[in-house]
Amino acid sequence: MDTKTTASLVAPGAEGLPERAPVHVAVGVLIERDADGHEGRFLLTSRPEGKVYAGYWEFPGGKLEAGESVEQALRRELHEEIGIDIGAAHAWREIEVDYPHARVRLHFCKVFDWTGEFQMREAQTMAWQELPVEVMPVLPGTIPVLQWLAEERAHAGATHLQPSAGPPQAG
Numbered sequence: 310m311d312t313k314t315t316a317s318l319v320a321p322g323a324e325g326l327p328e329r330a331p332v333h334v335a336v337g338v339l340i341e342r343d344a345d346g347h348e349g350r351f352l353l354t355s356r357p358e359g360k361v362y363a364g365y366w367e368f369p370g371g372k373l374e375a376g377e378s379v380e381q382a383l384r385r386e387l388h389e390e391i392g393i394d395i396g397a398a399h400a401w402r403e404i405e406v407d408y409p410h411a412r413v414r415l416h417f418c419k420v421f422d423w424t425g426e427f428q429m430r431e432a433q434t435m436a437w438q439e440l441p442v443e444v445m446p447v448l449p450g451t452i453p454v455l456q457w458l459a460e461e462r463a464h465a466g467a468t469h470l471q472p473s474a475g476p477p478q479a480g
């Protein structure tokens with residue numbers, strides 16, 4: 310039995326929902342490293358049309374299929390969705406998120422090595438980002454990862470830009 314404590318958060322619209330079994334999701338935090346091994350830019354992709362939260366930015370990944378490990382699922386999803394073959398997947402952090410559509414347990418893995426050309430096979434968009442992230446909006450379940458990266462990098466200030474409420478109204 311899994312007795313680990315996992316951080317959790319409730320996305321807007323999912324307050325007060327009954328307890329649901331989580332859907333497990335493997336997520337890759339692809340990070341560029343310089344010659345000294347310092348971690349730099351990381352990859353975000355936008356969620357394709359037709360999925361929940363279409364257009365929101367996230368780290369690439371997807372749901373585990375029956376019998377798959379996190380690493381197997383990540384390898385398959387990144388090949389299917391963005392066309393690359395990953396090297397080692399380093400298990401990093403986990404969080405559970407309650408959305409109106411499901412409760413998900415996100416298994417984030419850092420990935421530093423991959424081969425192949427990036428191909429957005431689901432018509433997503435990709436963006437290499439630093440902190441603060443400039444693409445928006447960011448998926449609620451992605452924001453904690455930006456906070457973890459900020460802690461690791463001693464980044465002070467905002468982790469991501471917020472969609473503007475629009476120009477101030479006259480009058």
Ligand SMILES: Nc1nc2c([nH]c(=O)n2[C@H]2C[C@H](O)[C@@H](COP(=O)(O)OP(=O)(O)OP(=O)(O)O)O2)c(=O)[nH]1
Nearest residue numbers: 334336367368369370371372406413448449450451
């Ligand atoms: N890939 C990914 N999913 C995330 C992140 N943060 C977060 O809350 N999620 C949630 C959104 C979705 O509810 C779930 C991933 O499911 P999905 O629908 O994208 O997975 P999938 O590609 O296997 O989809 P499908 O084949 O069933 O259409 O995890 C993140 O950073 N990356």
